[in-house]
Amino acid sequence: MALLAVSNLGKQFGGLQAVSEVSFSVERGMIKAVIGPNGAGKTTLFNLITGSLTPSSGSVLLDGRDITGHRPHQIASFGIARTFQNIKLFPGMTVLENVMIGRHIRSSGGFIASMLHLPWVLAEEQRIRQAALERLEMLGIAELAELEATSLAFGQQRAVELARALAMEPDLLLLDEPAAGLNIYETAEVGRLISSIRQLGITVLLVEHDMSLVMDISDEIVVLSFGRKIAEDVPEAIQSNEEVIKVYLGE
Amino acid sequence: MTLELFIQYFFAGITYGSIYAIVAIGFNIIYNTTGIINFAQGEFVMLGGMISISLLPIMPLPLAIAAAVALTMLYGALLEICFIRWLDNPGVLRMVIITIGLSILTREAALHVWDESIRSLPYFVGNEISTVNVLGARVSPQVFWVIGACGLMVAFLSIFFQGTSVGRQMRACAANRKAAVLCGINTRDMVTFSFVLSAGIGALAGCVMSPITSTAYDNGTGLAIKGFTVAILGGLGNSAAAVAAGLLLGIIEAFSVSVLPLAFQDAIAIAILLIILFVRPHGLFGSGTAAGLKEF
Numbered sequence A: 001m002a003l004l005a006v007s008n009l010g011k012q013f014g015g016l017q018a019v020s021e022v023s024f025s026v027e028r029g030m031i032k033a034v035i036g037p038n039g040a041g042k043t044t045l046f047n048l049i050t051g052s053l054t055p056s057s058g059s060v061l062l063d064g065r066d067i068t069g070h071r072p073h074q075i076a077s078f079g080i081a082r083t084f085q086n087i088k089l090f091p092g093m094t095v096l097e098n099v100m101i102g103r104h105i106r107s108s109g110g111f112i113a114s115m116l117h118l119p120w121v122l123a124e125e126q127r128i129r130q131a132a133l134e135r136l137e138m139l140g141i142a143e144l145a146e147l148e149a150t151s152l153a154f155g156q157q158r159a160v161e162l163a164r165a166l167a168m169e170p171d172l173l174l175l176d177e178p179a180a181g182l183n184i185y186e187t188a189e190v191g192r193l194i195s196s197i198r199q200l201g202i203t204v205l206l207v208e209h210d211m212s213l214v215m216d217i218s219d220e221i222v223v224l225s226f227g228r229k230i231a232e233d234v235p236e237a238i239q240s241n242e243e244v245i246k247v248y249l250g251e
Numbered sequence B: 001m002t003l004e005l006f007i008q009y010f011f012a013g014i015t016y017g018s019i020y021a022i023v024a025i026g027f028n029i030i031y032n033t034t035g036i037i038n039f040a041q042g043e044f045v046m047l048g049g050m051i052s053i054s055l056l057p058i059m060p061l062p063l064a065i066a067a068a069v070a071l072t073m074l075y076g077a078l079l080e081i082c083f084i085r086w087l088d089n090p091g092v093l094r095m096v097i098i099t100i101g102l103s104i105l106t107r108e109a110a111l112h113v114w115d116e117s118i119r120s121l122p123y124f125v126g127n128e129i130s131t132v133n134v135l136g137a138r139v140s141p142q143v144f145w146v147i148g149a150c151g152l153m154v155a156f157l158s159i160f161f162q163g164t165s166v167g168r169q170m171r172a173c174a175a176n177r178k179a180a181v182l183c184g185i186n187t188r189d190m191v192t193f194s195f196v197l198s199a200g201i202g203a204l205a206g207c208v209m210s211p212i213t214s215t216a217y218d219n220g221t222g223l224a225i226k227g228f229t230v231a232i233l234g235g236l237g238n239s240a241a242a243v244a245a246g247l248l249l250g251i252i253e254a255f256s257v258s259v260l261p262l263a264f265q266d267a268i269a270i271a272i273l274l275i276i277l278f279v280r281p282h283g284l285f286g287s288g289t290a291a292g293l294k295e296f
Helices: A040-050 A072-078 A095-106 A110-113 A117-140 A154-167 A184-199 A210-215 A235-239 A242-249 B005-032 B041-058 B061-083 B093-114 B141-163 B166-177 B177-182 B185-211 B218-233 B239-256 B262-279
Strands: A004-013 A016-026 A031-035 A058-062 A080-084 A172-177 A203-205 A218-225 A228-235 B133-134 B137-141
Touching: A016 A040, A016 A058, A016 A218, A031 A040, A031 A184, A031 A210, A040 A203, A040 A228, A072 A080, A072 B177, A080 A110, A095 A154, A095 B166, A117 A154, A117 B166, A154 A172, A154 A184, A154 B061, A154 B137, A154 B141, A184 A203, A184 A210, A210 A235, A210 B005, A210 B218, A218 A235, A218 A242, A228 A235, A228 B005, A235 B185, B005 B141, B005 B166, B005 B185, B005 B239, B041 B093, B041 B185, B041 B218, B041 B239, B061 B093, B061 B185, B093 B218, B137 B141, B141 B166, B141 B185, B141 B239, B166 B185, B177 B185, B218 B239, B218 B262, B239 B262
Parallel strands: A016 A228, A031 A203, A031 A218, A080 A172, A172 A203
Antiparallel strands: A004 A016, A004 A058, A218 A228, B133 B137
């Protein structure tokens, strides 16, 4: 069974059909990319999957379970994490704390127990800290742990956001333009990172404009144009697809 | 002014000051997670005092205080769940008006339950006339209970917000709500927790201050104004600054008695509030540019 199955998904904003009748599925362990010109509905698609927007029609299944219409925090706890095109970190918190926040859905300390500082809460706290540090080490930013997250360079902030998403131990990771604003060296680094994320058994669905990155790392590509899916295939086939070339280069 | 008199005023100042600080921190906790001022904050303090006084005949003092704090927390949770939680994207103004309504509602309910009489808890140690000698000045032992309890609450809160998962989630919710939701944090629960926490610390402050200040059904309003002044004075949302600002206001009030008639004491807080709002609306310790960022 596919990990993520999107079927006939549609979203209407007033008279604008931002996404219409989009269907595709993502198999477990795969890296799948969604590409398309600006305004094709890629970010809207992500917002529909993560519950930030409610679909006008269609359904989203995660591992066979219908998650359509659930609230975003519930969908996150079902196992979908995401990063943003414009990075959203928690200002005033350190890098480590930011990543620890991602960890909490895998921990169990309740409100009353936390208030009373019960011993097992402190032990749990220690485990959360350890898990967060491991993620930072994996991304090679462990030495930044105690710095304020929003004071870092752009590329580093992106790594922190990725570490936070990984700390959630998701089944599916949605990356919204992970290479946006990065130079070619940093982009290559992001490519390596995404491949190593796959090694952890995490399925990746990404939106990206950098074609060399997309063609390099993806197993399959979905192409959107004006909210509709116009192609879905392996990278080589997409590169020679007439309709895709038409959409990108004009008639 | 003699040294004894100075110390006398000073202790009176920090006693009231630490209570103002706790009320202000209550404001800040809710402000940080919701962006609103909960004007029913003073009522939590009143309820803490009143409930513990009512429970005292049937149970020992520490138990009565614990029960009063727990019941007030429950009341805080109920207020949030019944009147705020179900609102879909409520405007700030709408929520503020709701809390003003809740404040009036609570006060009137308290009037019916406890009538207009002024009550108080007994002194925790000794009685009204027992004193501790500090450099020649006579200070009631209850003063140390108040300062100690408020100090402990501040320490407890800072550990809670820095060092526990739930505390960190509440800060995350304050810092970036959207990102918090997508990290799987139920922000509505965090708002409920913030009401519970504010109610709890308010109620405990209400218990320890009751022997000194007495408790009546309409105590809350005055405290809410002082607490609000302190929260603004320190810079909304900043609890360390609220402690400093609370002590400052308490000490200013206490020493003002030596130059102004006692009746002017409350006017001082209001005057300070107005001056701050005109001159430094982001507070004494807040920076203007950072005023847009909310952080505990």
